[in-house]
Amino acid sequence: MPRNLDLTALRSFVAVADAGGVTRAAGFLNLTQSAVSMQLKRLEESLDASLLDRGGRTIALTPGGEQLLAYARRMLDLNDEVMARMTDSAFEGELVVGVPHDIVYPAIPGILQRFAGEFPRVRVQLFSSYTRDLKRKFEHGECDFILTTEDGMDSGGETLIERPLRWIGARGGSAWKVRPVRLAFCAYCIFRSGSQKALDQAGIDWEIAVESQSDRAIEATVAADLAITAMIEGTEPPYCEAVHHGGQLPELKSQKINMYRSEIAKGEVAEAMASLIRQHYRIGKGGFVGVVPADTARAATPTTL
Structure with a gap:
């Protein structure tokens, strides 16, 4: 014993x-x-x-x-x-973190797990939505931190990493070969207009196969090989993969993943959260930290941890 x-x-x-x-x-x-x-x-x-x-x-x-x-x-x-x-009461309280639906995985679970281990008395509220909505909430003081996916960056932001957009389809699928190309995007997806514009410039006809408020509905449609979509490289959901089109689809531009931190989010707790976010998005390294198994479910609604 x-x-x-x-x-x-x-x-x-x-x-x-x-x-x-x-x-x-x-x-x-x-x-x-x-x-x-x-x-x-x-x-x-x-x-x-x-x-x-x-x-x-x-x-x-x-x-x-x-x-x-x-x-x-x-x-x-x-x-x-x-x-x-x-x-110590200095390590109590709450942080509100907003993250776009499509980049919750793979990095965010690792960030939350590490943070909870270091500050078990601090409550973290994770809010998942679209970049436009997150920026609006941030401006209204409703979030301490937000991550965004953007072409550029507003004042006060910090670019964590820049990754290319990729066409995403079902594993081994052929929906990308169909003309007109059938697209599936959420109504407020920031990648939608750029992807459509790229197809127009390449002279490729397209049509919207599915428009939904739910990321899950988009993922299901793509996984069923009924349409394709565009996502940041490395964030594709289970049962989907980057389309290997051999030049038959236009290349898409890169997107920045930015972090915005509220002016009132100060002190050791807030600094620790900022540091963990930076670490898990590996600035300049071209990859994400905290990869989870492919069959792990993706977050699509506000979650409190």
Whole structure:
């Protein structure tokens, strides 16, 4: 059966080692000398080792005591860090983060998981919508952070990464070969007009096969090989893939994933969230961190975590 070290006894041991004696350590700890001595005795008994050399005028550490001291300091530092983080009211509160539907995966789950581990008392509300809607909410002060997918970037934003748009179809599908090309887009999808314009410039006829308010409906239509759509490279849903068209469809322009942070989102908690977002979108590295299994469901409605 595993045995546990007494952290109170370890604290007394470190105090004695630092103070050079039980009397001074007792004063630092606000304990009686006999209480400190008793804790040291219990610690030695639990380890079945002599930790202090009491033969001289001052107390010295035995070789075993010197070995324990380094571990004891680390254990106490970790204990104090946990207590400070879990009980300090500075690490309480709420952050509201807005993310477009199509880039929730693969990065956001990893960001939320890491953040919850570091700040378990902070409540994160994840709001998923379209870039236009997210920017409107941000302007009204309803979000602390938003991510956007845009051609450019407004004042106060920070570009996390720039990735190309790709034509997306069913795995092994042939809908992209049909003329006119059948397209599936949400009504407010920011990629819609650019994709249609690219087809017009290439002289390729197209028609809207599905227009929906739901990303799930679009994904289902594309996965059924009834239409194609456009998404940022690396964000395609399960059962879909980038279309390998060999030049038979026009190339699409790149899109920026930007982060906007509210002026009131300050302090260690907000800075930690900003740092995690940057890490998981790998600025300039051309990839996302936090990839989840392909069969994981995608978020399409506001979620509170």
